[in-house]
Amino acid sequence: MTIGPHLTISNGFEAAANEAVRIGATTFQYFTRNPRGGKAKPLHPSDIEGYRRIAAENDFGPIMAHAAYTMNLCSADPSVRDFAKGILKDDMARLLEIPNSLYVFHPGSHTGQGVEAGIAYIVEALNETLTESIPPVICLEGMSGKGSEVGARFEELRAIIDGVTLNEKMGVCLDTCHLYSSGYDLVNDLDGVLEAFDRIVGLERLKAIHLNDSMMPFASNKDRHEKIGDGTLGFEAIERIVNHPKLSQLPFYLETPNELDGYAAEIAKIRAVRRT
Template identity: 55%
Template sequence: MLTIGCHLSMSSGYLSMAKDAVTIGANTFQFFTRNPRGGKAKALDMNDINSFRAYCTQYGIDKILAHAPYTMNICSADSGIREFAKKMMADDLRRMEYTPGNYYNFHPGSHVNQGVQTGIHFIVDTLNGLISEEQTTTVLLETMAGKGSEIGRCFEEISEIINAVEHRDKIGVCLDTCHIWDGGYDICNHLNAVIDEFDRLIGIGKLKAIHLNDSKNPLGSHKDRHECIGKGYIGFEALMRVVNHPVLKNLPFYLETPQPDLNGYRDEISIIRDNFIED
């Protein structure tokens, strides 16, 4: 069965997001834990959460993905920014346990001219300080396009972080199709080779989720500009090969395409479902 959803607004609560997902034919969704530019998170409403969990059971919504704010940089050159980011992630992981067994995704961050190794050191140090044996949430490192001083631009960097995390069973990867395309991985013409490289360097078992996006830019541009499915340089056929690949098809897919409203996501989900090949 295809598990697919899109990015939804947290403003009205968990139950509202779940109902929006069902309305557009989705059976999962992604949301920001707080304002995508950072700031204080909305207070949790236990009545909303309990209703949400019952609704998910009723309608088969599974593996929701919480996305950390874009501004959360745990490998910043500024110690104050790193500390603020660490407190934000700690709060997010605490809140995630009210909806247990789901995913928390974050951008590894930018080393800001400190060098990749220094950046990785700060990332690993934060993760080892926050990830616990008891948590049910799996923390996902997102693959990045490689603009500026981003860390996570290649599978080697992701692998180095994961291998240094103490509770490795609590960490995985969210692969963004736009990002890796912009990063130079040709999933249009050499999808199998890219998957094999991921497996060799990271291990396919660490791949937990996919951001399904087309790209406004050609291969290797390092720009990170998402496009609607089938309207970019990757193309519809190539993205459907991703969705139908035997190694990937049972993973949850999350659309982050630049749709103006939920109707656009409904149309994308519908056409992807129509072209999904059931086992």
């Protein structure tokens, strides 16, 4: 099973990989830069080589690069969109140097223009940025539907993918907290949710899962992550998710409100109920 936490890489990729191994993880997620900022730290080849060695020795799955929250590709403000495009292009260049990596970003908030206008701007940015040389799968993250977020419905994710010329590079990362909050009932109808995703987007596009419980009730459109088993999804639903035959081979990334010891306990608890 490939599972890991969200880690800081302030001390480098090699240090983050060592932390992951210490807590029983076989992957990790990280922000490409300060989540509220714009400038990324330079990459160092020796650090990447150290990460590569640890990942090979410990059978890591793909690590996940998470874009900054400030990257809003579909804002009504052209300067915000241009700033976001700059982040996206820089992230794509950096990922060329990091082996076995996925990339995930929030589609953004249309800030009052409407979903169709927001999707058009996201598609424009991706078509300006993606090239044949970019190897990683670019994952749209499904959202909870708060405010003017784009991407809370499967149909919106599909519309973005359909508009991208090089859409063979596009995938989806589903967040269990976001899904439940956006009105997809993972607790009582997991099969139905996956059937709908397959029909609208296609399960072949599903590349990763953000595995989180939720502090908020079903269909609340609120994005509040909770520790595994302590929220409204509950541990039984999480157990069904990690063991579902259509999901079990995907990488799972924890974004729960935890420190390292808490992540270690969650990873152990999840591994204990894995049946495959």
